[in-house]
Amino acid sequence: MKKVIIIGGGAAGFFTAINLKEQLPTLEVTLLEKGKEVLQKVKISGGGRCNVTHACFDPKELVTFYPRGQKELLGPFHKFMTGDTFEWFESKGVPLKIEGDNRVFPEANSSQAIIDCFQKCVRDLQITVHKNQGVLTVEQLENQWQVQTKTTTYQADFVVMAAGSSKKIWDLCHDQLNHRIVPPVPSLFTFNIKDQRLVDLGGISVPHASVKILGTKLENEGPLLITHWGLSGPAILKLSAFGARILADKNYQYQVEVNWLGLPTEHIEEQLINLKHTEAKKLISLRSPFSEIPRRLWERLVTAAGIRSNQKWADLSNKQLQQLSTALTKSTFNANGRTTFKEEFVTAGGVDLKEIDFKHFQSRIHSNLYFVGEVLNIDAVTGGFNFQNAWTGGFICAQSIAQKCLSQ
Numbered sequence: 102m103k104k105v106i107i108i109g110g111g112a113a114g115f116f117t118a119i120n121l122k123e124q125l126p127t128l129e130v131t132l133l134e135k136g137k138e139v140l141q142k143v144k145i146s147g148g149g150r151c152n153v154t155h156a157c158f159d160p161k162e163l164v165t166f167y168p169r170g171q172k173e174l175l176g177p178f179h180k181f182m183t184g185d186t187f188e189w190f191e192s193k194g195v196p197l198k199i200e201g202d203n204r205v206f207p208e209a210n211s212s213q214a215i216i217d218c219f220q221k222c223v224r225d226l227q228i229t230v231h232k233n234q235g236v237l238t239v240e241q242l243e244n245q246w247q248v249q250t251k252t253t254t255y256q257a258d259f260v261v262m263a264a265g266s267s268k269k270i271w272d273l274c275h276d277q278l279n280h281r282i283v284p285p286v287p288s289l290f291t292f293n294i295k296d297q298r299l300v301d302l303g304g305i306s307v308p309h310a311s312v313k314i315l316g317t318k319l320e321n322e323g324p325l326l327i328t329h330w331g332l333s334g335p336a337i338l339k340l341s342a343f344g345a346r347i348l349a350d351k352n353y354q355y356q357v358e359v360n361w362l363g364l365p366t367e368h369i370e371e372q373l374i375n376l377k378h379t380e381a382k383k384l385i386s387l388r389s390p391f392s393e394i395p396r397r398l399w400e401r402l403v404t405a406a407g408i409r410s411n412q413k414w415a416d417l418s419n420k421q422l423q424q425l426s427t428a429l430t431k432s433t434f435n436a437n438g439r440t441t442f443k444e445e446f447v448t449a450g451g452v453d454l455k456e457i458d459f460k461h462f463q464s465r466i467h468s469n470l471y472f473v474g475e476v477l478n479i480d481a482v483t484g485g486f487n488f489q490n491a492w493t494g495g496f497i498c499a500q501s502i503a504q505k506c507l508s509q
Contacts, residue, residue: 110134113474
């Protein structure tokens with residue numbers, strides 16, 4: 102009987118284990134978790150609802166959400182895609198639903214539905230799960246693997262690394278297995294900005310802003326949220342993911358340019374000139390003429406443009422008009438530091454992708470050693486994409502091991 106050891110009791114580990122036993126029931130599959138509980142990240146994902154995947158069904162489009170792993174995941178996504186994820190969970194009695202922003206959650210609206218599904222599958226398939234088993238060493242002895250924890254020595258024919266962004270496992274992969282580790286840096290974070298224009302505006306958002314990191318090619322657009330720490334929302338989080346290494350190199354000190362309307366400066370100037378005539382007798386600061394800009398934010402931008410609170414549109418000078426246009430389309434802020442996005446800490450870093458065969462998610466250095474999930478230098482923007490990477494890698498890895506066993 103062939104044996105498989107899976108290191109890591111998270112989403113990637115469980116999904117791999119279940120698919121292994123389903124594809125080849127004669128396998129002996131053991132899952133090792135270092136902590137007291139399993140599936141803890143699944144539990145808190147999506148605010149406790151578990152953002153299972155994203156409703157993007159084109160592999161070429163899906164890979165664009167991965168700052169690292171884009172090229173490597175294109176082939177795997179043709180083998181196991183978001184549609185397959187829907188089918189897999191629904192076959193287990195866990196129907197999924199697509200929300201307005203295309204994020205996908207269990208219809209039960211709770212991450213417990215996913216945890217219960219995995220736990221039931223593990224019981225039904227007789228997969229062994231050992232907790233409090235932090236791995237100390239992994240060694241290949243001829244055609245067998247030996248995995249040592251504080252209390253037990255395990256023997257296996259195959260080892261799957263599915264321990265997520267664990268520094269201890271990364272160190273083990275480097276020191277004992279000779280794999281290169283790309284140093285980790287935070288990937289999803291809000292921009293820490295202290296600026297009078299944003300004070301007490303926490304919770305205010307605009308639907309379609311354009312954001313640039315000055316001095317770089319980094320640019321993104323989308324919903325923007327003002328927080329107590331500075332700026333967040335999809336526009337910022339995607340920028341933080343794609344700029345993870347650049348911003349880390351800058352020690353998180355850089356300038357951010359915000360176009361609150363996402364429209365060209367010239368276009369806004371024309372609208373302001375029209376307002377000077379059509380709204381001549383009205384106070385400029387009284388009401389935002391742009392539905393996308395909330396009143397309180399409008400007041401701050403008007404003040405930043407050097408316009409008095411009692412000034413009417415008719416009294417707007419050309420200089421003030423240009424300053425207001427700049428405030429709306431080219432607001433510049435000094436960012437200093439970052440704040441992790443909720444509890445869902447995502448890192449850019451991990452096992453170097455050049456050392457992995459993505460047809461099988463197998464090591465190019467050692468035979469019968471596999472890597473799935475965030476242990477690899479793969480990460481994505483928020484929205485269920487990191488889980489989809491785990492499902493795809495877990496399925497293909499399981500399929501590869503099962504086929505190898507059958508061919509021997």
